[in-house]
Amino acid sequence: MQTLPAKVIVSAKMPGKLDHEQKLIAEYAGSLDIPVETASEKMMERGKLALTVDTLVMGTVPFVHHALRLLGTQLPEHTPYPEVLKPWLHRKVWQEKSLRRVLDRLENGGPSLFVKPVSGWKRFTGFVPEFADDYRFNGVSKSMPVWVSEPVTFVSEWRTYVLRGKIQDIKFCDHGGDSTMRPDLNEIEKALQALLDAQIAPAGFAIDFGVTKQGRTALIEMNDGFSFGAYDGLSAKMYWDITWARWREILLLAVGR
Numbered sequence: 001m002q003t004l005p006a007k008v009i010v011s012a013k014m015p016g017k018l019d020h021e022q023k024l025i026a027e028y029a030g031s032l033d034i035p036v037e038t039a040s041e042k043m044m045e046r047g048k049l050a051l052t053v054d055t056l057v058m059g060t061v062p063f064v065h066h067a068l069r070l071l072g073t074q075l076p077e078h079t080p081y082p083e084v085l086k087p088w089l090h091r092k093v094w095q096e097k098s099l100r101r102v103l104d105r106l107e108n109g110g111p112s113l114f115v116k117p118v119s120g121w122k123r124f125t126g127f128v129p130e131f132a133d134d135y136r137f138n139g140v141s142k143s144m145p146v147w148v149s150e151p152v153t154f155v156s157e158w159r160t161y162v163l164r165g166k167i168q169d170i171k172f173c174d175h176g177g178d179s180t181m182r183p184d185l186n187e188i189e190k191a192l193q194a195l196l197d198a199q200i201a202p203a204g205f206a207i208d209f210g211v212t213k214q215g216r217t218a219l220i221e222m223n224d225g226f227s228f229g230a231y232d233g234l235s236a237k238m239y240w241d242i243t244w245a246r247w248r249e250i251l252l253l254a255v256g257r
Contacts, residue, residue, distance in 0.1 A: 005034060005244070009049060009067070011059025012038040021230050025058045025243060028236040041066065053251050058243055061227050073254035076202075080116075080147065080221035084194045088187065088219040090212060093149040100142040103132040114152075118145040154210030156181040157220060159231055160188055163204050163242050165196050171231035173208065183209045187217040203249040204242035226250060 008029040010022040018026060018038065026036045039049055044057075044066040051057070057067040065075050081093050095118060096102050102115055106129065116126025117140070124138045128151050156177035161168045167188070172179045188209055195201040204225030212218050223229075225246030230239045 004032060005029075005056035006052070006054040007035040007037065008056045008058065009037045009039055009044075009051070010057075011041060011044070011063040013040070021228075021239065022059060024230055024234075024236040024239045025056075028240040029056075031236075039063075044070070056244055056247055058247070059227065064226050068250070068254075071251065071254070073251070075226075076224065076250055076253075078222075078224045080223070081219070082195065082198070082200060082222060084198045084200070085191055085219050085222070087194075088191045088209070088217070089149075090216050090218040091150040091152050093147065096146050096148050098143045099137070099140065099146050102146060102148055103129075103142065107132050112151060114149045116147045118147055152210075152218065153213050154218070154220065155213055156183075157208060157210040158183050159223075159229070160192075160207050160209065161234065161238060161242060162192065162201070162207065163238075163245060165192070165201055167192065168238050168242070169234055171234055173231055177210075181211045183211055183217040191219065202246050204244075204246035206242070 008025060010018065010025055012018055012022065015038070022038075026038075029036050037049070041060060041063050043049060044063050047070055049070075051067060051070050053071065057064055061075070068074055081089065099115070102113060106112070112128050112130070114126060114128050117124065124136055124140055126147070127136055129136070154177065156179060157173040157175055158170055159173055160170045170183075170185075170188075188207075191207070191209075192201070202225050206223040206225065206228045208220035208223065209217055210220050225242050228242075
């Protein structure tokens with residue numbers, strides 16, 4: 001593959017309406033004189049776009065999924081809680097075969113638990129449900145597998161951006177937390193080294209850590225580098241570098257190079 005893509009295709013919910021991350025990619029591609037196209041998820045799903053291995057595709061998870069399918073491969077397997085990072089969870093996390101199992105326990109007076117989909121297609125954002133028919137489940141099938149964890153109160157949340165094993169930046173996730181409560185960088189570096197030692201660190205990814213009420217630096221979740229959020233202050237170049245590195249890696253792995 002080329003060092004740079006021949007063109008870029010980004011997802012757009014409406015013509016001319018790009019989300020923040022898509023704007024970063026489009027603007028940086030423009031600075032490199034790389035052509036940029038926008039398309040909807042439906043267009044990508046129906047194969048209406050000309051794709052080659054020299055095309056960088058960036059956008060929502062479904063958008064990327066359809067693009068990889070058209071290129072003859074699929075989304076990489078991913079877990080937000082790698083086994084080697086268990087020491088940094090500071091809470092019990094497990095998978096349930098179905099959402100129904102969790103809701104049944106809740107209806108029978110069981111404890112409140114944090115729930116999020118196992119699938120990379122985020123049918124709903126993780127949260128602690130108060131009752132079984134909570135509207136935030138967004139009508140998903142009760143048979144879908146889910147991650148479940150003991151609820152934890154984070155006083156601040158931070159996203160670490162990683163490129164080829166090196167921390168590039170750490171940004172505050174402004175969810176109403178305390179930006180003065182910073183995570184322990186030594187703990188983040190230890191967690192990153194655990195990923196590298198296990199040889200499971202993608203070429204580009206983002207990993208979230210939070211500071212708990214007890215002052216611990218705890219893993220929130222790991223995010224793959226083909227579709228992730230850019231928090232305030234992250235440069236367009238850094239977002240581009242991480243996204244392009246991971247996209248190239250996925251395609252190179254698919255063709256066995």
